[in-house]
Amino acid sequence: MGLPVSQILLVTGFLLILIGIWGILAHRNILRIIIGFSLIDTGIHVVMVATGYVTGGTAPIIDAALGKADAAANAVDPIPSALVVTAIVIGFSVTAIMLSFAIRLYDAKKTLDIDAITDSKW
């Protein structure tokens, strides 16, 4: 069978987080920094879902393939999935706010380069 599913998911998620951190640290354009932030966000979601996987488990939805009685024995842990829905919404909100700040910064400075924005407000 090779690598277990949760291991593959964990590696993918952590790789996404690393790419995002690199994007934030190496790029000077605010939009690219925001994209890096979204990548970190997505990576964390993948990692969170991966930690909910139980060997041999299936989606926690009762249907013809998964009876009411054996749900507790055959389904994966539903709690990380429920938490990730919350996390996705919060991640979307943060991205939206960051993008609107970026637009306002561009209006004020006519540039998206973070090195050009050096003045502190207080």
Place this chain on the structure above:
Amino acid sequence: MKRVCAILAVLMFAAMFLGLVQAYSERQARSPLAEYYLTQVPRELGAPNVVTGILITYRGFDTLGEVAVLFMVAAAVGVLLGSKKEQRAKTSSTDGKGPSELVRTGAEVILPLIFLFGAYVIMNGHLSAGGGFQGGAVVASGVMLLILAMPASKLDHGFLSVTESLAGVLYVSIGILGIIIADGFLDSHVLPLGKFGTLLSAGAIPLISALLGIKVGAELSVVIDRFRS
């Protein structure tokens, strides 16, 4: 120098993550809380989708807070981007080229399907993968396509905010109704459970799902429309 520091930081994170991955062994058993949810959601709430049951009933208060966060984001984006409207309108009208015929005709064919699929995802949240947030996001992506294909179209913000507020008020009233006739705030037992696995079952969960879908769809549409400069 900066680049070296960045590489160093990424490498250190990589080492940390490598340790985490190597030490992680796949779980063989569910936690007691997960087992409780997996048995109680189908039995007590009558919802086949355990995740939706957790989100809307057991963690209903959390979901209400999430919707409040979305509302605040819509308001904040409005404050940040809404003030200089006239100037924005001027800049956007100058680069006059509209979308290609392909996009416009494609949008006319696909848009109804996207909205239909959004409604389907919203209404089947308690039966299969889906729910209010997901369906609302699908509807908002349809609105995004509408904005891209027909840049001249105007979204009626007044109508959207009234719809959204009504959905929010109804959502909270269902929650308060839960205190009065069921076991607590946002308890889904205010409506009869119905037959397991049918569209109108699982108490108030489909209703709350639909309200959430309307609210999220309207809020995301407003946010997307604000970004159109």
